[in-house]
Amino acid sequence: MTDLNTLRYSEEHEWVAVDGDSATIGITDFAADALGDIVFVELPAVGTSFNRGDVFGEAESTKSVSELYAPVDGTVVEVNDAVVGDPSLVNSAPFEGGWLVKISVAEGAADGLLDRDAYVALTEG
Amino acid sequence: MSDARYTPLRERHEALGASFTDFGGWQMPVRYTSDLAEHHAVRESAGIFDISHMAEFMIVGPGAAGYLDYALAGRLSALAVGKAKYSLLLAEDGGIIDDVIVYRLAEDDFLIISNAGNRDAVREALTERSESKGVEVTDVSDSYALIAVQGPNAEAILAATAGIEDVSVPWSEQKYYAWASATYNGKPLLLARTGYTGEDGFELLVAASDAPALWDAVVAAGSAHGLVPAGLAARDTLRLEAGMPLYGHELTRGTKPAQAGLGRVVVTDKDSFVGKDGVAPVEGARVLVGLAAEGRRAGRAEYAVVTEDGAVVGEITSGALSPTLGHPIAMAFVDPAVADGSAPLFLDVRGTKIPATITALPFYRRKK
Numbered sequence: 402m403t404d405l406n407t408l409r410y411s412e413e414h415e416w417v418a419v420d421g422d423s424a425t426i427g428i429t430d431f432a433a434d435a436l437g438d439i440v441f442v443e444l445p446a447v448g449t450s451f452n453r454g455d456v457f458g459e460a461e462s463t464k465s466v467s468e469l470y471a472p473v474d475g476t477v478v479e480v481n482d483a484v485v486g487d488p489s490l491v492n493s494a495p496f497e498g499g500w501l502v503k504i505s506v507a508e509g510a511a512d513g514l515l516d517r518d519a520y521v522a523l524t525e526g
Numbered sequence: 527m528s529d530a531r532y533t534p535l536r537e538r539h540e541a542l543g544a545s546f547t548d549f550g551g552w553q554m555p556v557r558y559t560s561d562l563a564e565h566h567a568v569r570e571s572a573g574i575f576d577i578s579h580m581a582e583f584m585i586v587g588p589g590a591a592g593y594l595d596y597a598l599a600g601r602l603s604a605l606a607v608g609k610a611k612y613s614l615l616l617a618e619d620g621g622i623i624d625d626v627i628v629y630r631l632a633e634d635d636f637l638i639i640s641n642a643g644n645r646d647a648v649r650e651a652l653t654e655r656s657e658s659k660g661v662e663v664t665d666v667s668d669s670y671a672l673i674a675v676q677g678p679n680a681e682a683i684l685a686a687t688a689g690i691e692d693v694s695v696p697w698s699e700q701k702y703y704a705w706a707s708a709t710y711n712g713k714p715l716l717l718a719r720t721g722y723t724g725e726d727g728f729e730l731l732v733a734a735s736d737a738p739a740l741w742d743a744v745v746a747a748g749s750a751h752g753l754v755p756a757g758l759a760a761r762d763t764l765r766l767e768a769g770m771p772l773y774g775h776e777l778t779r780g781t782k783p784a785q786a787g788l789g790r791v792v793v794t795d796k797d798s799f800v801g802k803d804g805v806a807p808v809e810g811a812r813v814l815v816g817l818a819a820e821g822r823r824a825g826r827a828e829y830a831v832v833t834e835d836g837a838v839v840g841e842i843t844s845g846a847l848s849p850t851l852g853h854p855i856a857m858a859f860v861d862p863a864v865a866d867g868s869a870p871l872f873l874d875v876r877g878t879k880i881p882a883t884i885t886a887l888p889f890y891r892r893k894k
Contacts, residue, residue: 434545437759438562440847441822459876463561463846464759466826466876492560 403496409511410520411472416496419511424473427500428460428491431524437462439488444502450476458501460491473511475504533578534671534734538741542755550643552579554758561759565849568723568764571752572677574744575761577722577729578737581645581667583652585636589660594628594636596799597655599783599792605630608695610703610720614783614791615640615651616801621779622786624648625771627720629705637716637731639672641773655800671737675744676727676764678892679751684728687747689740690715702726710740722761724768725892763846766855769816769888775827775843776814776857782807785859786814787887812840812859816889817873817882822847824854825873825880831858832872832879839864842873848889855889856882 408416414432418425433439441461451457451471458469481500484490490499515523530553539546544555555576557564567573585594594602599614607630615623624644629637640648645667652663675684684690685697695706705718716731732740745753762772771777776786783792784807792805819825824847831840840860848855856873864871867884 437545437557438560440562441824443823461822461824461847463565463763463849464556489562 405496406517408496409472409514409516411470411514412523413470413472415470415472417472417511417514419506422505422507423478423503424475424506424510425500425503426472427495428469429520430495432467433492433495433499436460436467437464439491442484442488442491442501444480444485445477447477447480460488469501472514473504473506475506475510477502478505479503531579533576534737535576535578535673535741538738539576539755544755544757547758549758550579550641552642554579555755557757557759558755561757561763562849564754564756564760565763567752567754568677568725568756568760569850570678572675572679572683572727572748573723573754573756573760574741574748575674575676575756576671576741577674578671578734579642580672581640581642581648581665582670582672582731583638583640583649584664584666585638585652585661586634586664587659587661588634590634590636593656593659593661595796596659597652598626598628599799599801599805600628601793601796602628602630602636607632608704608706610705610718612703612791614788615648616783616792616799616805617779618800618804620782620801620804620806622773622777622781622783623651623779624773625777627718629716629718639729644773651800669734670731671734673730673732673737673741673744674721674723674727675730675748675753676721676723677725677753679748679753680725680727683744683748683751683753684717687743689743693717710736710743715740722768722770723764724770724888724890725764762844763849766844766846766857767848767850767888767890769857771814771857772844782811785811810862813862813865814843815858815860815865816885816887817842817856817858817871818885818889819854819856819873819880819882821854821880823875823878823880825856825858825875825882829876830874831860831882832874833864834870834872836879839871845873850890854880855885857887
């Protein structure tokens with residue numbers, strides 16, 4: 402199990418797990434629950450660069466469409482093909498099998514994001 | 527949201543962990559756990575829905591049948607006691623104020639069920655039209671709850687529900703678009719074989735105070751038959767697959783029945799009825815069609831329908847990735863020139879053109 406306290410969070414409900422110069426990005430359980438059953442995800446190709454706040458993809462549920470906002474600057478190095486094939490992974494395992502992309506990041510890329518306590522406070526607010 | 531309204535089943539939904547959404551001023555369960563699982567349960571076994579937000583009107587008096595022929599688009603005087611009929615409440619200009627189901631309870635006694643969001647407009651129109659017609663119109667919405675049990679196992683579940691007694695018509699002889707009377711714990715219960723899912727099923731009208739116990743009894747009987755509580759998200763994808771219109775999407779005050787494929791609902795050779803002079807379709811007005819696409823990206827309400835060269839020829843009113851069919855479906859109003867499907871059409875999904883094919887409605891039809 403992922404220790405949710407080790408992750409950082411954006412106010413747009415993405416999470417980031419930084420590991421040296423790479424980072425994994427997904428959406429939180431709160432976001433997945435709010436969307437309902439996710440039936441389609443569109444993710445950027447490997448090599449795509451984006452800045453924090455850019456739209457890097459979309460998640461569609463039966464009822465709605467949600468844009469995915471980059472929580473940090475980076476360049477895509479790996480896309481989770483499993484989640485493209487089976488978007489329900491985002492609902493069933495948002496912090497694990499439902500991760501979206503891995504990106505290369507610079508040092509300090511996640512500075513200024515929320516820690517777990519601050520994120521939980523945001524979603525309960 | 528101090529003015530949000532809840533149905534008598536609020537505590538049941540909260541105990542089940544439902545997510546709520548605003549619908550027509552009501553806080554209604556949008557899903558309990560998974561909208562897809564709820565959708566599939568209704569297609570394969572059964573689902574139970576709280577639809578108590580819907581409005582009910584009693585139409586009583588010696589003039590009731592004649593009044594309804596005047597006030598609504600159909601010929602309700604020809605409806606047999608024990609039967610139900612889909613109808614429309616039209617404005618003078620032929621636009622649609624609401625779509626309703628009318629149940630003939632007795633010779634001079636009818637029940638109308640309308641959409642929650644149109645309750646005030648329906649009450650005003652029905653009341654205004656009742657003047658000197660020998661009929662009394664009463665809005666009884668606050669006194670009743672409405673529970674839908676939908677799916678192939680619905681009949682078996684209700685037949686096994688403890689407390690439902692005195693059923694006036696044997697279960698197997700109850701027809702689609704008919705109703706039977708019964709009692710629940712000795713109190714009156716109306717069993718209508720109607721629904722909004724494209725499956726066999728029933729809608730149960732009970733006194734609001736009896737609704738929680740009836741809900742529990744049906745859920746208990748349903749546990750052996752795959753029954754799950756289902757929310758509005760599943761209800762919306764189910765009705766879309768069944769090609770059923772939703773007021774505010776396919777039907778509006780500015781839509782004429784024939785445009786929405788509901789010309790058959792309007793009996794134009796009646797002497798007089800509200801909307802008669804305006805009901806003829808306007809030349810060139812857009813018409814409702816079904817559209818099917820490949821892949822998994824759905825067109826959504828308000829997205830444009832375009833031609834190969836990008837000309838806008840229509841607009842989607844409802845769209846989703848069909849849970850049953852596995853591909854995107856949509857209903858859309860399109861220019862009559864493209865409604866025959868001869869020209870290639872595309873859904874403009876946030877700037878991406880997705881090829882779409884005009885398809886006869888409904889998208890899904892249950893096996894009899």
